[in-house]
Amino acid sequence: MSTTIEVEQATGPDLTHRLRDAIQNAEFAPHQRLIEADLSERFGASRASVRTALLNLAGEGLVERLPNRGARVRAITVGEAIEIVEVRLGLESLVARKAAENLTTKDAAVLRELRGRIESAANEGSLVEYSRVNQELDERIREIGAHATATQLLERLRAQSARHQFRLAFVPGRAATSAPEHVAIIDAILARDADAAEEATRRHLAGIIAMLRAMD
Template sequence: MSTIVEDTGAAADASEERVTDVIRSAIVRGEYAPNQRLIEADLSDTFAASRATVRTALLELANEGLVERLPNRGSRVRAISVEEAIEILEVRIGVEGLCAAKTAASVSDEQVEEFLRLRQDMIEAVADGDLVEYSRLNQLLDQRVRVLSRHTTASDVLGRLHAQSVRHQFKLSSRPQRAKVSVLEHAAIIDAIVARDPDAAEHAVRVHLQSVIGALRDVA
């Protein structure tokens, strides 16, 4: 593979963002196992990126809590236990509920249509057994709620916390029976947002994340 040429600042930024996103997604999907070494030279070849770009991506993922930097030994995938994932989810209940309430209070007619399309796509993905697509749509819903809440601090906190706990949620959502439960919970969140009911949106988030916590405890 040829190395990406980073001849401008904008190109370098785009390349670093792309590599960061790809490695993050691979960690979330379990393609890189907990405690697996992430060797810069190998990643550079895999993603056709410079060593400097890969190093920056790994530093960003370390800031998100997905990667652990080892003194004089490079990087590895950070192992996050079920217990830690549950603690993260408990924190997310309050912050994510806040974002959902803020979004419900200010959602526009155009955004309502967007949420309704997303709701239908999620239901169809589960009905078709396309759980990879369903997981992608879950992440899109989380992202849109954070962005539309216009609460910068809450959004930043959730960005860090979500990346760490989503690995365990991805495993849960890949189970057909769990997906059939969670899609109804996500639909309830969307219903509350499009109804412009902040209290109901916050409650729906709480119900969903408590359900995820219960499912994780059952798995553990």
């Protein structure tokens, strides 16, 4: 019995993360039912762990639980997505500032490599790869910024608005606009210029808000 408890405790947080990523990457559609038995088989987890993960994601606003009908993916409206990015603007600007202040030589090498991959993906028109590298960049900046509270909040907020931003990534010409914005953020952090890193991040997210409003 103790062995079962230990397994569930070990897999619970990981399952929440994996299911969050699946929703964020549009593997589940808005309003799609999330059946515990199916999820248990798909992720190789116990029903209790699946139930815990769904409760966690319901608390994050990604899943909604319906009386006598189980759980389903919550549809995030464009209006909600705009509000989420408005909140992210303040948090991500703070994290970018912290990243510029905390930058190490090792961090700088990783950012330069990501910079090259962003430019290559944008130039080649590889939008899936471009979107993937941008996600890696966001994660790396949060790691370098090392602001635990902001990171925790951002992980939840980004998951909620990810579907709309994924759509934006495939708008014709979007990569040509956003790639230089990401490069500007990287260059400011590499220069250890906290003010410039904050401003470049604000400018980038303000552009996302403007595009979401146009969609709405």
